[in-house]
Amino acid sequence: MKKIEVISKWLKEKNTDVAFITSKENVLYLTGFDCHPHERLLAAVVFQNADPLLIVPKLDQEDAKRSGWAYNIVGITDTDDAWQMVQQVLEQRVANIQSIAIEKEHLIYERFTALNRVFKNPTFVPVEEAIQASRMQKSESELATMREAARLADYAIEIGMREIAEGRSELEVLAALEFELKKQGVSKMAFDTILLTGANAASPHGVSGNTKIKKGDFVLFDLGILVDGYCSDITRTVAFGEVSAKQQEIYQTVLKAQLAAVAAVAPGKTCSEIDLTARNIIAEAGYGDYFPHRLGHGLGISVHEAPNVTSVSQTVLKPGMVFTIEPGIYVPNVAGVRIEDDVVVTENGVETLTKFPKELLYV
Numbered sequence: 001m002k003k004i005e006v007i008s009k010w011l012k013e014k015n016t017d018v019a020f021i022t023s024k025e026n027v028l029y030l031t032g033f034d035c036h037p038h039e040r041l042l043a044a045v046v047f048q049n050a051d052p053l054l055i056v057p058k059l060d061q062e063d064a065k066r067s068g069w070a071y072n073i074v075g076i077t078d079t080d081d082a083w084q085m086v087q088q089v090l091e092q093r094v095a096n097i098q099s100i101a102i103e104k105e106h107l108i109y110e111r112f113t114a115l116n117r118v119f120k121n122p123t124f125v126p127v128e129e130a131i132q133a134s135r136m137q138k139s140e141s142e143l144a145t146m147r148e149a150a151r152l153a154d155y156a157i158e159i160g161m162r163e164i165a166e167g168r169s170e171l172e173v174l175a176a177l178e179f180e181l182k183k184q185g186v187s188k189m190a191f192d193t194i195l196l197t198g199a200n201a202a203s204p205h206g207v208s209g210n211t212k213i214k215k216g217d218f219v220l221f222d223l224g225i226l227v228d229g230y231c232s233d234i235t236r237t238v239a240f241g242e243v244s245a246k247q248q249e250i251y252q253t254v255l256k257a258q259l260a261a262v263a264a265v266a267p268g269k270t271c272s273e274i275d276l277t278a279r280n281i282i283a284e285a286g287y288g289d290y291f292p293h294r295l296g297h298g299l300g301i302s303v304h305e306a307p308n309v310t311s312v313s314q315t316v317l318k319p320g321m322v323f324t325i326e327p328g329i330y331v332p333n334v335a336g337v338r339i340e341d342d343v344v345v346t347e348n349g350v351e352t353l354t355k356f357p358k359e360l361l362y363v
Helices: 002-013 024-031 058-066 082-091 109-118 128-136 140-163 170-183 198-202 245-264 271-284
Strands: 018-021 043-047 053-057 072-076 099-102 123-126 194-197 217-223 234-240 296-298 305-309 322-325 328-331 335-338 341-345 350-352
Touching: 002 018, 002 024, 002 043, 002 128, 018 024, 024 043, 024 128, 043 082, 053 058, 053 082, 058 072, 072 082, 082 109, 099 109, 109 123, 128 305, 140 170, 140 217, 140 234, 140 341, 170 194, 170 217, 194 198, 198 217, 198 328, 198 335, 217 335, 234 245, 234 335, 245 271, 245 322, 245 328, 245 335, 245 341, 245 350, 271 305, 271 322, 305 322
Parallel strands: 018 099, 053 072, 099 123
Antiparallel strands: 018 043, 043 053, 194 217, 217 234, 296 305, 296 322, 322 341, 328 335, 341 350
């Protein structure tokens, strides 16, 4: 597997014996096995020159076998001494482990101290950067999955618009939207769907509740679909009935910024260039203080991953990188507007994965 080979090569370059990877997202990326272990131990273990292995809760072992993982799978029961088993299976491949690569942002202290104990105070090396660099550039098969997730996100917005009606609450429309998706075979959203109306839409991370939809308000949808472990993420803001001239101005400013940022995407550009393309348009229109977040974030197995599209990020865009472009303006008691697409950097420019219309739509 190419992904495993990348980590093995990195271990050789860093003169590190083994990578012990425990976040379910990185385990899925490296092995193809999607698991929610709860408090139990899940780990993908990669070596410089030996075959990798997968450590899973015993109750998930058969699912791991069916996932297509071609190497050894170690199942741990709830009564096993998990760390004794870890020591045993790792030392079967490397007799004297002196250095271990870990996810320093994920490995909890209890597990860190257990590794430290059973392997007699090894050197620990952070592995995030190596995995992150690999995950940022998607393969054609990954992109095909993400295109399907984006198609379904477009469809979800279409459903949501049909469900808008005066007097219905945010939660009622949200529930109807997700129920229809379930009927169409969508088993899981990429994150908790956000549906906000009126003054609530001016909260960038608002929580849907019992607020009723009324004429003259914007309705904001922010949602994503999970397909075979990969996420989409789309935001659309629509008008319910006629909206004020100020609301229209805010919408058109966000739209102009969003379209300009998408058009600016190309290999060799930096993330900061893309962010500032949108941010400067919003600032010039007098709304700079009302755009409080980054322009976008990487997208893939995680709904938020690298690259980070901010005004200061010097990450250089490369073909295969997927991220969101989602400028917003949030003016309390006036309007909240966000427009978000998922884009992939191509050899010559950009492909927009989410395709639902972005001109101001009236319901």
